[in-house]
Amino acid sequence: MEHQLQLKKPLAFFDLETTGVQVQKDRIVEIAIAKAHIDGSIEIKTRRINPGIPIPLEASLVHGIYDEDVKDEPSFKQVAKSLAQFLEGCDLAGFNSNRFDVPMLVEEFLRNGVDFEVKNRKLIDAQRIYHLMEPRNLSAAYKFYCKKELKNAHSAEADVLATLEVLNAQVKYYENTPLKDENDKEYFPIQNDMSVLNQLSTNNLIDFAGRMVYNKEQVAVFNFGKHMGKPVAEVLAKEPSYYDWILNGEFPEDTKRKLTEIKLSGFKR
Incomplete structure (x- = not known):
């Protein structure tokens, strides 16, 4: 495989699979790198990593990597120096990489005593280009689904009528379009x-701020902080002060109300 990018130094495309999305707390379980060289060639390296902490089920259900799969793999500390050498002199690229993959990778390097500097590297994020060139706003949706230009955008009446047209067109456009779930079954x-x-x-949200969500088993779990991924009812039973902390904190009233409902019922969806 070759590429046609005009490069002055190698461009390393990389993607991480992790135990979660919190840079300080979570760890890498797999890294894949496709190094695009100046001559057009591509060098690929993929490595699984033992994160040293349990992989939450919610994360495993996304990327398919379980504790058993990485128990005999090296730690990040064991591969950090060779990984840094492989990325030496490379610019970095990915999809949503500037918001997630780059910060996560840098954190892992620093945590393990490897000074991985990015200030002299160009950081290319394909998602930013995608969102710039293919905007996901109402005007773009109206043009795509309804084949018309939205006049008076941001006028409340024009926007609300356009949204009605867009939803109508979306249902008609996608109603018989199948996707595949994680078990490769069509739905x-x-x-x-x-x-x-x-x-x-609503994407399994419980409160509008997304502080609590339903997991795969449809159990209400926290979606932030030290109890992220843990059942809400279980946390409140073991640590009642956490409920008081949220109720007295700067959280939306909707979040506090939904939390109180769970506390009173301990419900499962």
Whole structure:
């Protein structure tokens, strides 16, 4: 495989699979790098890593890597120097990499005593280019689905009527379009049914701020902080002061109300 990018130094495309999304707390379980060389050639390296902490089930269900898969793999500390050498002199690229992959990788290097500097590297994020050139706003949706230019955008009446047209067109466009779930089974996520569209739109959120969500087992879990991924009812039973901390903290009233409902019922969806 070759590339056609005009490069002055190698460009290392990389992607991380991790135990979660918190840079300070979570760890890398797999890293894949495709190093695009100046001559057009591509060198690929993929390595699984023992994170030294349990991989939460929620993360394993996303990337398919479980504790058993990495128990005999090296730690990041063991591969850090050779990894840094492989990336020596490279610019870095990825998809949403500037917000997640780069900070996570730098944190792992620093945590293990390897001074991995990025200030002299160019950082290329393909997602930023995608969002710039293919905007995901109402005007773009109206043009894509309804084949019309949105006049008077940001006028409330124009926007609300355009949104109605867009949703109508989306349902018509996707109603019989299948996707595949993590078990490779086909399902139809878009149906002309508001209950189905509601479930898709809310994305398992419990409160609007997203501080609590339903996990794969449809159990309410925290989605932030030291108890991230843990069942809400279980945390409140073991640490009642956490409830008081949230109720007295700067959290939205909606979050406090939903938390109180869970505390009173301990419910499972």
